[in-house]
Amino acid sequence: MKASQLPIKNLMRRPGRTAAMILLSALLALSVFGGSVVVRSLQSGLNSLEARLGADIIVLPAEAESKVSFKNLLLQGTAGAYYMDASALDRVREVEGVEIAAPQTFLASLKADCCSIKVQVIGVDPESDYVVKPWIEQSYARELGDMDLVVGCLVTADVGEIMRVYDQRCHVVARLARTGTGLDTAVYCTMDTMKALLAAAEAKGVSHKITSDGRERISAIYVKVRDGYDVDAVNSKLNGHVRKATAVRTRSMITGVSDSLAGISRTIALLVGVVWVMALAILLVAFAMMIHERRREFAVLRLLGTSRRGLSRLILSETALCSLLGGLAGIAAAAAVVFPFTTLIESRLGLPYLTPHAGAVLALAAGTLAATLVIGALAGGWAAYRLSRTDPGTTLREGA
Amino acid sequence: MILRAEKLSKRYFRRTGQANHFYAVREVCLELHPGEVTVLMGRSGSGKTTLLHMLSGLLRPDEGSVWLGDAELYRLDDGVLSRLRNARIGVVPQGRSAIDSLTVWENILLPGLLYNGNERRLEAERWMDALGIAALRDARPAELSGGELRRMAIARALTQNPEVLLADEPTGDLDDENTIRALSALRDAAHGEGKAVLLVSHEEEARRYADRIYRMDGGKLTAL
Numbered sequence: 001m002k003a004s005q006l007p008i009k010n011l012m013r014r015p016g017r018t019a020a021m022i023l024l025s026a027l028l029a030l031s032v033f034g035g036s037v038v039v040r041s042l043q044s045g046l047n048s049l050e051a052r053l054g055a056d057i058i059v060l061p062a063e064a065e066s067k068v069s070f071k072n073l074l075l076q077g078t079a080g081a082y083y084m085d086a087s088a089l090d091r092v093r094e095v096e097g098v099e100i101a102a103p104q105t106f107l108a109s110l111k112a113d114c115c116s117i118k119v120q121v122i123g124v125d126p127e128s129d130y131v132v133k134p135w136i137e138q139s140y141a142r143e144l145g146d147m148d149l150v151v152g153c154l155v156t157a158d159v160g161e162i163m164r165v166y167d168q169r170c171h172v173v174a175r176l177a178r179t180g181t182g183l184d185t186a187v188y189c190t191m192d193t194m195k196a197l198l199a200a201a202e203a204k205g206v207s208h209k210i211t212s213d214g215r216e217r218i219s220a221i222y223v224k225v226r227d228g229y230d231v232d233a234v235n236s237k238l239n240g241h242v243r244k245a246t247a248v249r250t251r252s253m254i255t256g257v258s259d260s261l262a263g264i265s266r267t268i269a270l271l272v273g274v275v276w277v278m279a280l281a282i283l284l285v286a287f288a289m290m291i292h293e294r295r296r297e298f299a300v301l302r303l304l305g306t307s308r309r310g311l312s313r314l315i316l317s318e319t320a321l322c323s324l325l326g327g328l329a330g331i332a333a334a335a336a337v338v339f340p341f342t343t344l345i346e347s348r349l350g351l352p353y354l355t356p357h358a359g360a361v362l363a364l365a366a367g368t369l370a371a372t373l374v375i376g377a378l379a380g381g382w383a384a385y386r387l388s389r390t391d392p393g394t395t396l397r398e399g400a
Numbered sequence: 401m402i403l404r405a406e407k408l409s410k411r412y413f414r415r416t417g418q419a420n421h422f423y424a425v426r427e428v429c430l431e432l433h434p435g436e437v438t439v440l441m442g443r444s445g446s447g448k449t450t451l452l453h454m455l456s457g458l459l460r461p462d463e464g465s466v467w468l469g470d471a472e473l474y475r476l477d478d479g480v481l482s483r484l485r486n487a488r489i490g491v492v493p494q495g496r497s498a499i500d501s502l503t504v505w506e507n508i509l510l511p512g513l514l515y516n517g518n519e520r521r522l523e524a525e526r527w528m529d530a531l532g533i534a535a536l537r538d539a540r541p542a543e544l545s546g547g548e549l550r551r552m553a554i555a556r557a558l559t560q561n562p563e564v565l566l567a568d569e570p571t572g573d574l575d576d577e578n579t580i581r582a583l584s585a586l587r588d589a590a591h592g593e594g595k596a597v598l599l600v601s602h603e604e605e606a607r608r609y610a611d612r613i614y615r616m617d618g619g620k621l622t623a624l
Contacts, residue, residue, distance in 0.1 A: 003513040006501070013501035300497045303458060304511045304560075305486020307479045393459025396493045397449055 007317035017290065018322065024283055025326020025372050026333065031275040033368040034334035035268040037356070038345065040364065042261050045180030045352025055102075055131055055222035056231045059092055059238055059247045060084075064219075081108060084245055086216035091242045097229035098238075102128040105194045106219040107201060109165045116163045119155055120186040123194025131222045132188055140174030144190050150174045152184040154343070163187070166200035180346065180354025223247070260351055276375070283379035287319065291383040295395050302392035312384035316377060323376030327369040335365075402596045403432040403455060403564050408464035410450050410619075424450040426619040427464070432564060432596040437587055439599045439606045441624075442616035448600045449494060451616065452566050455598065456491045457481050468564065486514055490557035492567035497553045498541035504528075504552050505537040511560040520559050527555040530585045532578065546573035554582055558589055565589060568600045583609045 011018040061084035083105070092101045105123040109115040124132045126144065136150050144150065149163060149170045157163050161172045170189070178184055189197070198217075225234045231249060238247035291298070298311055306314070338345070339355065346353035356364070410425045425447040432438055432455075442448050453459035455466055457473040466473045468488060473481060485491075490511075498507050508528065512520045528534045531551040541549060550573045557565055567586060571579040583599075587609045590597040599606050607613060613624040 002517070003510070006499075009501040296496065297499055299458075300493070300499065302482070303456070303485075303491050303493060303497070304556075305482050305514050307482035309479060310482070310514070391459050393450075393453030393456075396453065396458070396495070396497075 007314055007321060010314075011318055011321060021283075021286060021290075021319075021322035022326040022329065024279055024286065025323045025376060026330035027326075028275060028279040028375060029327040029330025029368050029372045030334045030337075031272050031330075032371055033331045033365060034338050035272040036364045036368065037334065037338050037361065039265045039268050040356045040360065041180070041342075041345075041353045042264060042349070042351055044354040044356050045346075046261055048179045048354050049352045055250050056225040057223040057235050057238060057247050057249055059088065059101075059221040059223060059242060059245050061219070062244050062246050065246055081106065083217035083219055086218050088242050088245050089218060089221055092221050092223060092238060095234060095237045095241050097226050097234040098223055099226035100128060100130055100222075100224040102131055102222045103191070103218040104129075104131075104220045104222065105191065105198070105217065107194065107197055115165055117156060119165075121149075121165060121194065121197060122186050122188050123191045123197075124188060125191050129222075130224065135176060135179075136174070136188060139176050142173075144173070144188075144193075146190070147171060147193050147196070148173045148189065149193075150176060150188045152176050152186050152188075153178040154184040155187055157187075165197050166204050166206075168197055168200045170197075178354060180352040264349065264351070280375055280379065283375060284382060287315075287379045287383040288386070291315070291387050295387065295390070298387055299390075299392035299395035303396065308388040311387065312381070315384040315387070316380045319376040319380030319383075320373060323373045324369070326376075327372035330372070331365050331368055402434055402469060403430075403598075404467040405430040405451075405455060406465050406467070408451065408454055408461045408466065410447075410454060410459065411462050423447075423619045425454065425461070428616075428619075428621045430455070430614070430621060432598055434563070434596050435590055435594045436611040437590045437597045437599060437609050438612045438614065439601060439610035440614050440616060440621075441602060441606070443602065446616040447619040448616050449568055450619075451621075452491075452568050452598065452600050456489050456566050457485050458491070483515060486511055486560075488563045490560045490562035490565040492550075492553045492557045492565075492570050494568045494572065496541075496549060498544075498549055500541050502541075503537070504533065504539050504541070504544070507541065507552060508556045508559050511556065520561065523561060524555065524559045527558040527585065530588075531555050531581055547575065547578055550574060551578060551582060554585065558585060563595060565595050565597045566600075567598065569602070570599065571601065571603060571606070579603070579605060 061082045064082040086103070089101055089103050092098055103125050107121045107123070109117065109119050109121060122132070126133065136144070140150055147168065147170045149172050151157050151163075151172055151174075153176055155175075157172045159172055159175055163170045163172055170193070176184070176188075195216075223234070223238070225231050231251070235247050235249050238245075301311060301314070302308075342353065342355055355361070406429055408425055408428045408430075409423060411421045412424050413420060414422045428451060430451075440448050440451070450459065454461045457466065460474055465475075468484065471484065473484075476484065499510065502510065505524070508524045509519045509521070512518045525534070528537065531554060533548060533551050533555060536544065536548060536552070541552075544552065550570065554567065554570055557567070565586065570586065571582050574582055583606065586597050586599060589595045590611075599609070615622050615624055
């Protein structure tokens with residue numbers, strides 16, 4: 001036997017007490033790691049949304065506001081079925097301060113024989129698009145051809161597969177990186193492909209007379225404001241200049257999301273804080289009780305020649321072992337809860353949710369483990385300090 | 401002389417009619433010599449245990465000093481004093497003194513493992529044999545009787561191979577046969593190996609093993 005094995009032997013000797021200590025540490029780690037991952041995922045989702053959106057203003061048909069909330073437009077990809085005349089694009093481009101105006105057209109497929117899956121199809125103009133194209137280029141470097149589709153990461157279709165949309169055979173050519181928004185469930189194509197799909201939808205009697213009159217329709221225009229122009233002023237001008245359309249600042253949409261995110265982050269931080277304080281208090285009491293119960297044993301160790309520092313090392317080794325095991329267990333439990341249910345959490349919160357990359361998750365896990373060890377060390381250190389203030393002779397005399 | 405106490409005093413708080421403290425030990429001077437068994441007798445509460453704890457460096461006196469050779473114990477840094485106690489002072493305290501997570505064998509080897517990793521297996525086997533606990537080697541303290549635990553504590557202190565051995569009521573839980581075994585082992589350690597042994601006891605049997613006898617009464621020490 002080695003003296004260094006004493007902490008392990010002590011912990012194994014009292015499995016109930018040890019399990020309780022580990023459980024407390026695990027609870028702490030679970031709340032910290034789980035909470036941190038959720039908050040970071042929400043922040044990553046918002047960052048992804050901001051980075052991907054790029055537009056300063058979105059111009060939508062006036063009817064859109066009654067059909068879908070602007071926030072959902074961004075977050076759930078509920079683009080819906082609303083259209084305006086394509087001439088609105090020219091009107092937008094006439095407004096001073098508009099640098100780029102990129103149209104998009106939306107079409108929802110059906111859960112029916114004519115369609116492989118129910119999905120939101122978004123047509124983009126390859127010439128002017130600056131919103132989706134850079135994102136698509138990360139996964140697909142070539143130009144999108146006729147009847148080519150790029151699918152969001154959560155769409156259940158594989159690259160190379162044929163996807164039927166209103167009986168039109170489309171080729172899935174690429175899968176996009178995850179955004180953490182509802183756009184992950186959409187598919188993207190060129191405007192030419194979209195025209196073919198709209199015509200096919202109308203032929204099936206499910207569209208909204210959007211091609212039969214021979215005029216082109218679009219669903220949204222993503223506007224980038226020229227440098228030096230005030231976005232609010234351009235937004236006002238657009239609202240005055242483009243009839244039957246509403247111009248909305250994307251910042252105001254993001255701000256709403258950002259506010260919700262800040263609220264949720266605050267709530268989670270508060271809960272984590274409460275758990276921390278409670279865990280620290282409980283650990284302090286638990287360790288104080290443990291020290292009291294074992295004070296004679298510690299006095300005997302002093303009698304045999306263990307120094308105060310050696311005794312503190314023994315106590316801290318025991319608390320560190322409990323904290324380490326509890327921390328690892330808590331992190332594993334949080335990972336088992338948070339990661340498999342990402343989609344559920346995302347839909348429940350209704351906010352963009354993008355799990356951080358593996359490196360960031362590992363860093364969070366390491367930070368959580370360090371925090372758990374610090375709490376254990378604080379509790380153990382306090383107990384050791386209290387013990388060091390008692391004369392072992394007095395303890396032996398009291399307990400004889 | 402190995403261990404010397406000079407005018408040791410220890411007060412404890414106690415609300416009385418006259419004062420708010422009492423002297424457990426009052427101006428005690430004592431010397432322990434190599435190869436001698438010193439027996440300290442006295443009634444309960446006379447200050448024997450307090451004196452023993454002060455002699456072992458476990459309880460700081462209010463007045464006076466304790467010397468082990470040239471080292472004044474209570475002027476030493478805690479780390480140095482602890483190491484010195486581990487190497488040179490063996491203590492058998494009253495009551496239970498086992499580490500519950502260790503077996504009897506591990507308990508006995510523990511002092512040797514704390515600093516230099518010297519397990520002193522041969523000494524341990526020898527003293528366990530002498531004290532009749534060789535068969536309990538793998539037992540846990542919780543499985544032992546009070547007498548067995550006491551003999552384990554004596555074996556541990558002897559295995560430590562200290563220059564000074566301080567035993568507080570070492571035969572308190574023992575039957576006659578084991579009392580003789582224990583006292584014989586302590587006397588052998590003194591006479592055979594030159595250790596300075598202090599036996600705190602209120603049993604008359606201990607007198608037979610003594611080279612010097614003292615009595616404590618009301619915190620004061622008297623040579624008999």
